[in-house]
Amino acid sequence: MIFPRCTWNHPILKPGFLRLLPVVIAFTLSLPQPLRAVEIPYPFVSGFERFVRPGDLSIERGGRLLIGELGCGACHLSRPGQSAPKPGPRLDAAGRRLQHRWLARYLADPAATDPGTTMPDVLHGLKANEKVPTIEALVAFLSTRREAFPPLKSTASKPIAPRFWDKGDRERGRVLFHQVGCVACHEPASDYRTTPKPASELEKLLRQLDPEELKELGLDAAARPFASVPHGDLPAKFPREALAHFLLNPESVRPAGRMPSLKLDPAESADLVAYLRPASPSPAAPAPPARELVERGRGLFVSLQCANCHSGGVGIKATRFARRFEQLNPKAIGSCLGNPSDRQPRYRIDKFQRKALTAAMLKPALPVAVSLEQDFLTMNCYACHVRNRKGGVGPRRRVYFETAGHVDLGDEGRLPPPLDGVGRKLKTGWLSKVLDGTGDVRPYMLARMPRFPAHTGVAIPKKLLSADRKTVTTVAGIFGNLKNLPAAGRTLTDRGCVQCHPIRGERLPGVVGIDLAGTTERIQPDWMREFLFDPAGRKTRTRMPTFFPKGKSNSPDVLQGNVDRQLAALWAYMADIGRQPLPEKIVRNRVDNYELVPKKRPLLLRTFMQQVGQHAIAVGFPEKIHFAFDARGGTIVQAWRGRFLDAHATWFNRFIPPAAPLGVDIIGLPGGLIVSPLQNGGDPWPTADAPATLYRFRGFRLDKAGVPTFLYSVGDLQIQDRLEPQRNRGLRRRLTITTAAAADPDRPTAWVRAHLGKTLKPRGRREYVNEAGLAVSIPGDLTGAARLLNDKQQSEWRIPLVITRSKTLEIVYRW
């Protein structure tokens, strides 16, 4: 009987409190309700509930799981090999992270406050008049545990909104909760609707069979729904900021990693907070507690053995332990297993859990494979992955696993992959990256592979390797000599792989598969060979088709149809994919998107070009003859044939590398200005550094056909400069020169420098060719006055023009 022990002067029973009671109750009722109250009267351990209770795993195995998950070893030290105790949450920042009110309630009755918790009640033996001050001291102590939240720096590349935890969007949070993987363990909202998906073969099968048939086929486990991990009353427990930081990095609070990180960014974390913990005021932090009280709490934290499971900050160390694990007697009348004494913790385990614990105690250490299974159970890998016919997302949760953009990739596109034989398939280094959260290769899958604590990234890959891989292989052993094979591999990749797989981020339209870059760093050569040869044989129900039907290649023209060599070629190409050219179809697709291909009208691109400079205006013609104008120097710098330019870098690359002609027959046109006023025909031609007053670019006009006419002035000459293809071979340049000055018929108004070269050789009466092979011809009526100037460096072909108002002449370039 507890009541008589109560002293009447206890504050809880003072008249003031009673007066407030209705307010308190009303307030409590007005609090936002958790998503779904799941009443679980006993400690909830996922693997135990899902596999042990229904009988898939032995009760002894279950007990072993509980020994770790309930933290037995934290007080009952044991030899290695016994299930390591799950560490409790770090409490170094409890003062910031937990609402004090909730903490007090939780300490008073953990299981009632946070149903399913694995924390025992360590205060159950205290009398009521001891319990309240004990809780008060513990809360006071914990309120001083105020380690700062991990700093998040808002940078230009990863901006974070100020007070990001308050900036979430509830609906986005709701979608995230149901999409990224939270619901693999936690309870989905009953009113959340997912996109309907066609049932997979397995689903159809499961629906058709009755329970007995399911059992006979060994499918009963796959058909059975499993319970959700409860997460308690989040609004009561956490301030928003704390929940946001926790979701960003659960391991920083819960080192056990049972709640892994879903690799959220701060905005996503805020969205989840908005959903899980709608805005409600957090009570103001109470005044700092008295020092004495804090010290008392600190003492209790150690003496009550809280410190055995929880880190409580610098200088707090567990000093009290119970009897060693090996010396425990599961049949004792009073123990943690039942009827605990006042000083023993009280676990709310049920009969079945008690039976399991009893069965498991004092058993020898486990073999590797079993201990791998134990890892899968404790880390709840089974929540998402199937291995050895165990686990997977289960029938009730399948609907929440979706493919980005609802592309139909079947179950492979939405469900986490099965892990049968994964230790043989994947390289351990890659497995470590996957567990470390940096090995994502399925961008189309909305559920995320979480990041697990570092120790799992070491232990699990090793165990998978030793469980699954029987033989060690080498690339040479599997494929032989790879020399000279990548080209054939590229052809084969082009015929098949690119239809579904991007390569180095480049893809055919609509393709969303796994990028083939990095394949050979991830996958073991023997597995890859088997998979390429017979995809369905390695992976049941895969969407990957075979390219070797009945063991024969469907590309008999490549490597004489030799299957071994073709498989080796595919590996060789993928292994060297960083340096190899992309498959032809992808190249062509890229052309379609970013290569400028003039079809009916000319195309222009203002850009940077290596030879032309920063003021380049490139003009491409459907006739596949192109040129580039330097607006700064007033010069047609170069011309070429074939393909024009790729605009991707100009349009979208932050560092705007210069564009380069894609075509062939690239030729330099005579440099410098084409027209200049000169005092004497033999004067040096103005250089590019001539005063800016001489030359001025004035823009261009596009005519109906889209051909530009460049406008510029040289001195007081106004020039219109227009180039067009000449019979698909060369360029015809039409210059119209206008001047306002009165003409002197005896003195040329301007000179045209038609050609330039180290050497100029005549070809016919109207044409000269330079050493680069550029031929320039001028109208016949001007040849008479034209002059050839030679000096040591170069030859120039100059034409004097007498311009009364305006003069037009045509020059033709051929090369």
Add this chain to the structure above:
Amino acid sequence: MVITRLIRNLVASTAVLATLATSSRAADERDYYRLVSIITSKAPTGSRAKFWKPPPKDLVLEVSGMAVLDDKRLAVTIRKGEVWFLGGVYDDPPGSLTYKRFAHALHEPLGLLKHGDGFYTAQRTELTKLRDIDGDDVADEYLSIANGWGVTGNYHEYAYGPKLGRDGNLWLTLNIGMGFKGDQRTRMVRNKGLGVAQARWRGWGVKITPQGKLIPVCAGMRSPSGLGANRAGDMFYTDQQGNWVGTNSLHHMRSGAFFHHPEALASMDLPGSPLRNITEIPNGLPFPEAARRLPALKPPAVWFPYKKVGQSATDIVLDNSRGRFGPFDGQLFVGEFTLASISRVFLEKIDGQYQGACFPFREGMASAVIRLAQGTDGSLFAGLSNRGWSSLGTASYGLQRLVWSGKMPFEIKELRARPDGFELVLTKPVDSSTAADTSSFAVNSYTYTYHATYGSNEILKKDLVIQSATVSADGYRIRLKIDGLRQMYVHEIHAPGLRSRDGLPLLHPAGYYTLNRIPRAR
């Protein structure tokens, strides 16, 4: 005792809850200014990705310039180098947009102005006038109006503008280059004395006369991605935190002013420069001290304290709507890149020089706000693109429109300097008891370090004592008498306890005043 405290907390929270129940929804920017998404990219792309690509088949509406055409259409430049006429941009909810390409093959145009018989845009290498001669709404003429600034090929050498100033001059700002590579250095000018090099007129604000003459006006800009005139026609630009720039800032562009970044002085001795004889740049001093040592160094009209009011200021637009965009007629709005938001600026002239205050205004845009323009109905168009940097938001680019709901927000409309403190002008009458209570307010001041390092902390910070708070009879004005005002320091005025007569707290409870000059008592 814990339990009593628990109960006390419970009761307190109930009270808080009761207050918030009536006010928490009201204290939301969205209630006053509604965001209409006209078009946003389907999915965000890693904005710094090496092979950045838009979603296939998308018009890549990375809006980099805007010109309001009429009450249906808006002309925009996009960063890949095109000008589009968009129809139906005022539809609410957005209906079917119409698209018409007006011009193409421009080199990263970063502004658009309809002026006279054409459109003006600054490309990387020149100011261009686009004109449709034959009336088919497609430009046939791309006239080069002005050039002459250096272009080394460095990616950061953006040219922004133009904006129309007084006398028909078109104003541009020229970003300095950063992280030069290869032969880019061969295209620079140098000032040996100061040891600085940049391409010609880089880090300068220039104006182009109607005759096409380029006149360098002022120097020392780092990343002047936005410029705009106030109602008087004076031109301002924003700069972005970085080396020599303690935090984002707003500057009045006037002849001979030097703002902060010394590399711009590489062009100091070129013909046409209004600056001369700067021989030494102080480095590592508090800004007020640096300005005393170097008289050419002019303080910004407004500092935007980092993160408190944005993280990367961009375009400037005048609210010229005469009240159709809410209570801020005549004030300036400033785009914000990283935080995808918009800030607000109040300016006043003290001793002939502009100074004033900034305030957060509206957050939650879909991507970085790089351009702003006011529509014919007073609403603000926000042109978005975060490529190359990063921003909050759900998209890589797009166009949104911010519409005033007609509901009056409770805001500090104006924050004015007084010889002995500040005057707050509110948008709604205040509750006198909270307004006359000095504990409703908190004031502190600080400045920044002028140095070659990236950004600056707030330094020499001081909390100031408020002597008195006096409310005007109409309840719209509060005079705060404050001890220890410091010239050239930013003064933060917080009013968390202030309530309007209808019981609301301020939507944004702080203003940030750059007190370059303390007005003299009359």
